[in-house]
Amino acid sequence: MKPEGTSAGARIREAGGRALIIGGGIGGLSAAIALQAAGWDAAVYERGPSLAGAGAGIVLAANAMKLLDRFGAGAEVRAREPPSGRRRSAPGRAG
Numbered sequence: 354m355k356p357e358g359t360s361a362g363a364r365i366r367e368a369g370g371r372a373l374i375i376g377g378g379i380g381g382l383s384a385a386i387a388l389q390a391a392g393w394d395a396a397v398y399e400r401g402p403s404l405a406g407a408g409a410g411i412v413l414a415a416n417a418m419k420l421l422d423r424f425g426a427g428a429e430v431r432a433r434e435p436p437s438g439r440r441r442s443a444p445g446r447a448g
């Protein structure tokens with residue numbers, strides 16, 4: 354029986370569970386980082402042989418960046434963003 358008022362994060366930590374995550378895209382990797390930070394043993398299974406870009410850009414909204422900051426990945430993502438006013442339309446090409 355869980356005590357009333359216990360936060361979801363505390364309950365997850367208490368459970369100390371194991372998660373198998375199918376797919377190593379941004380969703381799967383973010384889930385793995387969040388679960389590991391909450392004390393879970395999380396393993397990611399990706400069917401692709403490597404992570405390859407689709408040749409398209411991705412727009413990350415402010416709330417997504419807040420989460421990436423919480424996961425400790427925000428600075429790395431910002432370091433890879435194209436200079437202001439420029440967009441990469443395909444790998445290696447600026448548009």
Ligand SMILES: Cc1cc2nc3c(=O)[nH]c(=O)nc-3n(C[C@H](O)[C@H](O)[C@H](O)COP(=O)(O)OP(=O)(O)OC[C@H]3O[C@@H](n4cnc5c(N)ncnc54)[C@H](O)[C@@H]3O)c2cc1C
Pocket residue numbers: 375376377378379380381398399400401407409410411412413
């Ligand atoms: C051309 C294009 C432009 C886009 N532009 C934007 C944009 O500007 N902004 C935005 O927010 N989003 C954009 N999107 C959408 C964005 O790509 C997705 O929202 C995002 O990648 C979803 O992440 P995900 O981790 O959920 O899924 P995915 O990135 O699709 O990752 C899923 C992973 O799971 C793996 N997988 C699937 N099934 C299995 C299985 N059975 N076993 C093992 N592994 C499996 C796949 O190989 C894949 O690597 C765009 C998409 C496309 C195609």
